[in-house]
Amino acid sequence: MSNDEQAIEPVGWGVLGVARIAMNKVIPAMQRGRWTRVVAIASRSADRAREAADRMGVPRSYGSYEELLEDPEVEVVYNPLPNHLHVPWSIKALEAGKHVLCEKPIARNVVEVRELQRARDRSSLLVGEAFMVRTHPQWLEVQRIIASGRIGDLRLVNGHFSYFLDDPADYRSRPEQGGGALLDIGCYPIHLSRFLFGQEPTRVLGMVERDPENRTDSLTAAMLEFPGGHCAFTSGTRMARYQRMEIIGTRARIVLEIPFSAPPDWPARLVIDDGSDLTGRGAEVIEIPTVDQYTVQGDRFSRSVRTGAPLPVPLEDALLNMAVIDAVFRSAETGRWEPPRAAD
Ligand SMILES: NC(=O)c1ccc[n+]([C@@H]2O[C@H](COP(=O)([O-])OP(=O)(O)OC[C@H]3O[C@@H](n4cnc5c(N)ncnc54)[C@H](OP(=O)(O)O)[C@@H]3O)[C@@H](O)[C@H]2O)c1
CATH class of the missing domain: 3.30.360.10 (Dihydrodipicolinate Reductase; domain 2)
Structure with a gap:
């Protein structure tokens, strides 16, 4: 690791929903990351969010996704919601000023990806698709x-x-x-x-x-x-x-x-x-x-946030897929x- 990389300040992540992939794999993996800190988790149920946060050692929990999007320490939103909610909640996250790592498939079809692309282009934020295999x-x-x-x-x-x-x-x-x-x-x-x-x-x-x-x-x-x-x-x-x-x-x-x-x-x-x-x-x-491919995925995204390094799977690639x-x-x-x- 170079001196520049050592100096990178970890990035704060928030998680939407208590999805199995998040709880079983992605959150624990990102918590072991060098540049990634999971600071908040939200659920449609405040109890479920609190239980998840307690179990995973995540500092804050929210009983709605909207509240998590208002958390100033959340810089990146990880979106592992069911596929029909990928684009709507990724757009809300962008509108709240957050970068987005969205689970695959990033949308249900090309029309939805283009809608997300327009929202991304209105911001100066990053959107990546969570094809962890790529890294x-x-x-x-x-x-x-x-x-x-x-x-x-x-x-x-x-x-x-x-x-x-x-x-x-x-x-x-x-x-x-x-x-x-x-x-x-x-x-x-x-x-x-x-x-x-x-x-x-x-x-x-x-x-x-x-x-x-x-x-x-x-x-x-x-x-x-x-x-x-x-x-x-x-x-x-x-x-x-x-x-x-x-x-x-x-x-x-x-x-x-x-x-x-x-x-x-x-x-x-x-x-x-x-x-x-x-x-x-x-x-x-x-x-x-x-290696844990989800640790690598989280850290690569965090590094892009801090250094401007290209994302492994940017929205342009997601659109072509x-x-x-x-x-x-x-x-x-x-x-x-x-x-x-x-x-x-
Ligand atoms: N990269 C990978 O290796 C990998 C592996 C598995 C899955 N995935 C992707 O991850 C995503 C989630 O998959 P999963 O199997 O983990 O999902 P899941 O266990 O069914 O969880 C989805 C979560 O979304 C929230 N949610 C919000 N609105 C919902 C609704 N109308 N119906 C159901 N849930 C709703 C729920 O959280 P709250 O109720 O707490 O809000 C729920 O826990 C999918 O896009 C999938 O393709 C990726």
Whole structure:
């Protein structure tokens, strides 16, 4: 760490809602951060907020989100609300003079992202999308290996992400709240394939199966055509829990064993194999030192607030990701290839 970085004053964060991701993962991780202090948490219920603050050791609790936005020590708002509330509450936070780190997906569609972008542009504040994978060292290592030429030319990014959900009360089971597989988990392979190709897909083909009862997309697959190659992925909310990504070049492939939910107490593993021995005996396994990706995410955002360093996932990137998500849904309706449309 440089002397300049040591001198950085920690940034005060406030959390909207007592979301599971915040309580179980993000708050404890940010509390271990070098540049991040969680100073307040708000809930629609004052009791729930107080209990959460006591449990997590957060100094202040509020019985409404509005009160938290008035707290002068809150410089950044972390927004882990259900997806339909991402844009409305991120805009309120900007209007209260706060930077915003909003959970993925940052909105339900491109129209909403543009609305948030207009609010961000009226301010001089930062808005980032919480794709924590983007700064996990395993993905930075994959990017480095591709750049080194070791796997040859990158041709294919293959991904799968699934879990089994049958809770009708979960916002993921409600289409109007931004539920369904593509917005919840299909967004990851889209984000990561765009990151690795360093390009935007020119057209996409989507296949969607909807749950007969709640009408969310419970099984969604897509193909993305990039100038440099293809991405194919599947995602499902009524399937066994599983996640995997494979990155295939002209000379070798890389497998990420836990590509999205890399645990904070277990080293991430990359398997690199040139295929010369089909039993896998020729593969090299690279262990990535254990990190908590949510600590890294919080600190990177805090550092951007203090130093003006670029955000890992700024709103411009979030807009392009959302344009691909929209195009996958559109393609599933039309049955045709669809180009992503981010522009007005
Ligand atoms: N990056 C990751 O690794 C990751 C992992 C999981 C989830 N996420 C994202 O994080 C967000 C939250 O997911 P989650 O599973 O943690 O959510 P959750 O447990 O269902 O919590 C959402 C919170 O939002 C508040 N809320 C406000 N209005 C609500 C409404 N109308 N209905 C339900 N809750 C409402 C509630 O807090 P109060 O009642 O206390 O106000 C609730 O606790 C989603 O956007 C999801 O995509 C990200």
